[in-house]
Amino acid sequence: MTTTPDMTNIDELINKRLEELLPQKLEALLQAREEAKTPSLAIIATKGTLDWGYPPFILASTAAALGWDVTIFFTFYGLQLVKKDLSDLKVSPLGNPGMPMKMPFGPDWFRGLNWNIPNIIQAGVPGFENLATALMQQTIKNNGVAGLEELRELSLEAGVKFSVCQMTVELFGFDHNDFVEGMDYVGAASFLPVAQVADVTLFI
């Protein structure tokens, strides 16, 4: 007499065991794959002012320092950020109630004052933007915050890929000679596949 279980029993046993083992195995495999993967970041940079130039370059250079693969796609006003000379980038407090207007010089009580200047004056006084830009530049210097060009240089050095939207280059009448070396001139069809596989995608 044999005690061999019939086929139904064997199938049941196999199924039961697999249900116990498979999730553990899959979990371990997925975790190993996750750990082996290089994280990636894709940024769309669309703003061309001194203040809005910071987020793309800060995040890109830091991600690169963390060992991530990084691509920035510069389009529309973001093209200003890849021009050879960044010294003419401006910041506008006009219509921007979130921007504190504080003086970067003088005694502490004076520096602490927030100059609440009405839009009508900001819009009407010639050179107001230049004044605000100069104050912002001084504040940046006082706080040990890197210059935009330095952050851009560090990003490029660290291997951040710069993609530039060719359509907007033409739209705004720019020339490739206006921009720093090492740019990739592409269209939306080139950026989207990069964004598709990126872990983090930001529109700035």
Place this chain on the structure above:
Amino acid sequence: MNFDKELDARGLNCPLPILRAKKALGELTSGQVLRILATDPGSVKDFVAFAKQTGNELLSSAENNKEFEFYIKRK
């Protein structure tokens, strides 16, 4: 603590201490230690995250008199 290289990041603000540290670590060999001085209060948590992400070990993190001192061992 012994160290092989020192980085003075005092007066620098985010993200410069991290970027300079990454560069300085690149000039060391595996197992060597980098000492970093900083004044950016944000750098305390940033160096913890940096170490975790890059696999370089944060040996110690200390504050004295508004200055921060970090020791990181190159992976």
